[in-house]
Amino acid sequence: MIHTFSGWGHHVVLDVESGAVHLADELSLALLPHIRLPMAPDCPPAVARAAGADPAEADEAWRELYTLYKQGLLFAPAAELTPPTGRLKALCLHVSHDCDLRCGYCFAHAGDYGGARVTMDFDTARTAVDLLVRLSGARRNLEIDFFGGEPLLALDTVRRTVEYARAHEAEWGGKHFRFTLTTNGLGLDDETIDFLNREMDNVVLSLDGRPGVHDALRRTAAGEGSYEKVLPGIRALVERRDRDYYVRGTFTARNPDFADDALYLASLGFKHLSMEPVVLPEGHPLALREEHLPAVFAAYDRLAGALRGESGVSFFHFRVDLTQGPCVYKRLRGCGAGFEYAAVTPEGDLYPCHQFVGREAYRMGSVREGRLDPAVAARFAALTVSNKPSCRDCWAKYFCSGGCAAAALNMTGALDGRYALGCEMQKKRLECAILTAVDRMAGEAPAEARP
Amino acid sequence: MKHIRTISGATLKQSASGGGCGECQTSCQSACKTSCTVANQRCEQKKKD
Numbered sequence: 001m002i003h004t005f006s007g008w009g010h011h012v013v014l015d016v017e018s019g020a021v022h023l024a025d026e027l028s029l030a031l032l033p034h035i036r037l038p039m040a041p042d043c044p045p046a047v048a049r050a051a052g053a054d055p056a057e058a059d060e061a062w063r064e065l066y067t068l069y070k071q072g073l074l075f076a077p078a079a080e081l082t083p084p085t086g087r088l089k090a091l092c093l094h095v096s097h098d099c100d101l102r103c104g105y106c107f108a109h110a111g112d113y114g115g116a117r118v119t120m121d122f123d124t125a126r127t128a129v130d131l132l133v134r135l136s137g138a139r140r141n142l143e144i145d146f147f148g149g150e151p152l153l154a155l156d157t158v159r160r161t162v163e164y165a166r167a168h169e170a171e172w173g174g175k176h177f178r179f180t181l182t183t184n185g186l187g188l189d190d191e192t193i194d195f196l197n198r199e200m201d202n203v204v205l206s207l208d209g210r211p212g213v214h215d216a217l218r219r220t221a222a223g224e225g226s227y228e229k230v231l232p233g234i235r236a237l238v239e240r241r242d243r244d245y246y247v248r249g250t251f252t253a254r255n256p257d258f259a260d261d262a263l264y265l266a267s268l269g270f271k272h273l274s275m276e277p278v279v280l281p282e283g284h285p286l287a288l289r290e291e292h293l294p295a296v297f298a299a300y301d302r303l304a305g306a307l308r309g310e311s312g313v314s315f316f317h318f319r320v321d322l323t324q325g326p327c328v329y330k331r332l333r334g335c336g337a338g339f340e341y342a343a344v345t346p347e348g349d350l351y352p353c354h355q356f357v358g359r360e361a362y363r364m365g366s367v368r369e370g371r372l373d374p375a376v377a378a379r380f381a382a383l384t385v386s387n388k389p390s391c392r393d394c395w396a397k398y399f400c401s402g403g404c405a406a407a408a409l410n411m412t413g414a415l416d417g418r419y420a421l422g423c424e425m426q427k428k429r430l431e432c433a434i435l436t437a438v439d440r441m442a443g444e445a446p447a448e449a450r451p
Numbered sequence: 452m453k454h455i456r457t458i459s460g461a462t463l464k465q466s467a468s469g470g471g472c473g474e475c476q477t478s479c480q481s482a483c484k485t486s487c488t489v490a491n492q493r494c495e496q497k498k499k500d
Binding site: 013015017018019020021022023024025027028060061064065067068072073076079081083084086087089090092107139140141143145147178180182202204246248250272274276277278279316317319320321322323324325326327328329330331334335336337340341353354355398399400401402403404407422425426429430433438441442 | 452453454455456457458459460461462463464466467469470471473474475476477478479480481482483484485486487488489490491492493494495497
């Protein structure tokens with residue numbers, strides 16, 4: 001299977017199963033749709049005529065394509081791969097089911113996940129860490145994301161959990177913890193910033209972009225906009241940070257032109273950005289709908305164009321490294337929710353990920369029971385791109401790895417359903433990402449080819 | 452070649468030989484939390500290079 005698309009003066013040919021990426025000229029691009037497998041070594045005269053090409057020239061291009069075909073770099077067959085059994089390696093600790101904001105699009109019902117506003121005590125967090133260590137087996141790198149609600153409302157638990165895990169890394173056979181924290185920025189005082197910059201491998205900072213866009217939906221419990229309240233802390237953290245961070249926004253039906261929000265954030269000096277499409281049920285006034293796709297696609301194009309070359313700004317979804325990316329086994333099965341990754345509620349209940357919290361059918365037990373429900377884990381482990389009918393023949397399958405199971409369930413009612421709108425946005429993001437990488441690798445494109 | 456230029460080779464096919472060590476980052480722990488993109492993660496083995 002191949003996928004072709006064009007932009008910035010490049011004709012990109014992705015060979016899906018081998019992972020090879022080529023740049024084609026107009027003639028070879030015109031010949032590709034006429035290739036039938038097994039590929040003939042010579043260009044059929046009818047194909048040259050159909051492509052409107054000189055027969056000798058068409059044959060020359062065809063032979064080049066044939067060479068790639070024989071090398072396994074074009075129309076490579078799908079390999080039968082079985083992903084290794086997953087082991088738990090990452091936890092999303094919901095240290096707080098409480099939040100000091102009331103965002104209009106929050107999937108967690110303004111932080112409480114539809115339940116009581118509570119925080120996680122250290123004993124529960126410690127039991128969760130112990131479970132992670134035990135179930136991870138020989139895995140060395142373990143991840144803990146402090147999440148909420150707003151995790152800074154349970155800062156004491158965060159601090160003690162980090163201290164506990166770090167103190168025992170050697171004793172646990174050389175485990176290495178990577179901590180991340182996602183915050184709305186309200187609680188970022190100097191001491192907290194120092195702690196986060198010292199201990200967190202990555203900090204995700206929620207900021208939606210232009211002040212008006214941010215304030216329309218990210219409001220305090222008193223109903224006020226939060227932009228002016230969070231920006232100073234977020235800025236201070238980033239200025240003093242020498243490790244990974246992302247300033248992360250959410251875009252909704254109100255701002256399908258979110259490129260302007262991303263570029264606004266870049267104008268504030270933030271270098272690592274992410275803008276995520278909101279996931280809300282159909283019918284919600286903020287939900288993205290098919291009618292928004294042209295504007296969303298235009299925004300991705302505009303953003304990719306603006307960040308082209310040496311902008312110094314990286315956009316999370318455009319950051320695809322064609323040579324150093326994850327192996328094919330990783331790509332068969334997405335994020336690992338339910339078997340490599342689990343969420344823990346303040347009470348210690350386990351769910352496949354943060355987005356499943358509160359869905360009783362997907363509860364996987366408690367950290368005190370010392371295991372992940374094997375029946376639920378097996379359902380998630382089986383969600384490979386080879387098993388999902390809608391993914392098997394999709395060119396993007398090794399890039400998105402089947403996408404988000406929670407989004408599929410929320411939007412289609414099935415874990416292996418196809419959330420069509422999400423897929424279309426994902427494919428557009430990936431084309432921008434591949435084009436960005438190809439453009440960099442191919443060298444500077446002619447000025448007249450710039451969008 | 453004159454008509455088609457390979458920018459990146461059979462990276463996926465080559466990666467199949469390693470068997471998958473599982474040490475890489477969980478994709479949802481990075482920045483998105485809602486819209487999974489696996490291909491923008493890095494291979495933990497290649498990070499060491």
